[in-house]
Amino acid sequence: MSQTSHRPDNTTPQDTDGPEDAGTETSSTNTGSTDTSGTETADADADSAGDPADPAKPGPGTPPPPGRSWEAVRHLLVRLHFYAGVLVAPFLLVAALTGLAYTLTPQLDQLVYGDRLRVEQVGETVRPLSEQIAAARAAYPEGTTASVVTPPGPEDTTRVVVAVPELGEKQRTVFVDPYTAEVRGELTTWFGSTPLTTWLDDLHRNLHLGETGRLYSEVAASWLWVAVAGGLVLWIGRRSRGRRPKSARGVLLPERGARGVRRTRGWHAVTGVWLALGLLFLSATGLTWSNYAGERFGRLLDAVNGNAPALDTALPGAEAPVEDHAEHAGHGGSGGATADADPAGFDTALTAARNAGLGGTVVVTPAADAASAWTVAQNDNVWPVHYDRVAVDASTGEVTSRTRWADHPVLSKLSKLGVQGHMGVLFGAVNQIALAIVAIGLTAVTVWGYRMWWQRRPTRADRRAVVGKAPEPGAWRRLPLPVLVLGIPAVVALGWALPVLGVTLAGFLVVDAVVGAVRRRRTA
Template identity: 80%
Template sequence: MLRLHFYAGVFVAPFLLVAALTGLIYTFTPQLDQLVYGEQLRVEQSGGQARPLAEQITAARSAHPEGTLASVTTPAGPRHTTRVVLSVPELGERQRTVFVDPYTARVRGELTTWYGSTPLTTWLDDLHRNLHLGETGRLYSEVAASWLGVVVAGGLVLWLGRCRGQRAGSARGVLLPDRGAKGVRRTRRFHAATGVWLALGLFFLSATGLTWSHYAGERFGQLLDAVKGRAPELDTLLPGAEPPDGAEGGEHAGHGGTPKAADADPAAFDSALAAARAAGLGGTVEVTPPADASSAWVVAQNDNAQGLDGQGPGPRRLAHPAPAGSRGRSAGRGGAGLGAAGTRGDAPRLPAVRRGRRARTRGSGAAHLDLIGKCVVAYRLDVADDLFKALSDPTRRTILDELTERSGQTLFEICARLSMKHRLGISRQAVSQHLAVLEAAGLVESRREGRYKFHDLNTAPLRRIAERWLAPDPSGPEESTP
């Protein structure tokens, strides 16, 4: 047992040291990315009106006509760039990301990325997973992680066996080293006591690390399938459409596959983004064109709190029907299929998804969303009702007036303006609740910059309501019957 513990420890120790150091460095990748790739990730001056996505995409494609257009990610903040992601066959599973200044539509550079990660982040991730040794390093990491539990268990058995004869029944002898010991005995006791305190964490590290490995991770995935523990995949197939031959039809359909021959219409990205904003998706979003005419456009909200994107907890996803004649790639990592919009005068059916809740649509007219979560909790949300409810309160209308006058205010600034300008004596908690209602209706978008949370006005839902009832009828007015 002692020799097994020793040689297994020698085998596991290099992996444990590298995994700990690279994991620690990986937590600082957002700051490292800003330091190394600041020219691509940030703009020189912020402010003014952002250019349409179509104009930014056209500038990116003019500078980099290779490959096909895979997706577009909106800026994470006023000083960040827009990401135009291209699928290039020569890069394999990696992509070419072009960074565009949203205010001038000027290309600031390009990077070879891996699922949105910069080259530096990808390099650290490979070092953490396989030590940059390819298949050999990956197998070594998995075997070492598997033997880590054996090393810890063997050490506990050896130490408890020694303590049983020397200090029977004494927890102090097991948990604390004997400072009176000298030489090898003192070193061994410090080693054993440290191992006892770290045992639970090392077991947890081994178990959780193996879920990301190849062989053990595959079996863990089979276990999730057996107990139906996976998050539900979102079907991007449009209602009434037949999936093409060989298509998966799920949210990962087409991801990493062979690129299409033609790009999607750049102007269609603005239409899909406007529909997502109207449905309440704020912050940074990734717009992905459909794989074919039977698939939906996917707009996925990015919520990586530590990354370059994202605002707030929990991803939300929405999809928009593909415009006629548009082509492109299908959904990326997450998305929901959206049914075709109704006839003129009807609101489009906008199913949304939040953290694995599958969306379904029923009927026409106002957009009804049936959101079904893992806890078998189903509820319905009427987008129009939320909008009118948000506008029915005079305090919330006053907040919208203030955001119209100056967008991008913090909670403290809004409270101060309500108190000093409008003489409204309401608490910060009440104002925060009003902002939550406005944000749920899509009229307000929030974004975080450091410790501060800013609120911006979004008028897209109002335009959606106007288009629903005030759109002109080409056939001419008809007499209404009482």
């Protein structure tokens, strides 16, 4: 897949690194390059196919006869990286921009809903939950009390979550001043999220298109790690001048004095290197709670007993125990009783939980029925996290069961922490800043990738094009046999684990094969 540029007559190559860069920095009408590839290798086309005066004599850019070699692995990666960049990059760009907006939700919530989320004045004594619940239910009597969330800080209000049938899976959350039991207002929430956060969350997850729209985010998450890993291999394995391996500086910093496409490629690659860990983290954590890959991940957790331990909410002597399973989706849901619970039960359950050592913010949920216990769950999402849970017999104040965060399996912990980090809450403002940097960097990398594609377009008068050509196909036919023997089953297994990646990759291969067949027929 050696390639040459489409440069005007009487021009000479500049700033070359070696064979892969031949012609990537040549003079042209409007750009610093006349190369035609969207990746870091140049592309052979009709100008370099051979000597027109002697068809038997190969031209300087003619590929060598087919033969299996390890260089074909690099050529295949180049083509895969190119297609990932051109076809999947729009999904990545949308995910980066919507994710950037979502990172600002804590501050936006305070700006928009601050009058409900915060108290007017911090008091000295906190009123019992029963008084706060009574005030909330007096102001909003519809529905049943589903749960109560204690204030995360001294300036925050208590949240009384009310299940209203008309709202479906959403709830009405009433905000109460814990010092005065004054109702500050209410919002229609979704698993504790404000309307603004819910709207931005839906925008990032599915573009407000429902389950069908979730395909966009799963495509982005499925291909992000492929693009990142392929780009790292290509950039780190690239040779510098004199065919020497790149130094650490050459990998981590753009080349001094580079111009045109070389300068764009340097910023594209180096920024990708610096952001690689963050991008791989977002890809992995996004896949664990995606639609199809997330279902495969759930199967894995079931197979290796990696789920969070279930809290036994059956009261002693009850005939039918009811288990309270933790959700994998990353959003804490609220249960609800069939009849409105006695507000005094919330005081009893909270007191028992505090005596059992559950500090910080907790969610108190009434019993589902007379044979079940109340549950109190820690909800401290900022590191160090606290996720202990207890079951309480509200009639006696006795703790009947308990699960500890320390006892969660490793996969359960990694999944939970990964989701919190993906949402930008695990390390507070530092987490938000890191995600914002990664989102802005991914946006820049995507834009630079398209700029390279444009800069590498042919500019000769008889061969102008809007963008550069794709790298030459057929590299897979020259792959070493060990790569084929091991690679094909690995790709099949990967396609099963990540169905959206498998389907889209198969689609790319089919389209690529059809286009290649048409081109060969035209050439013949």
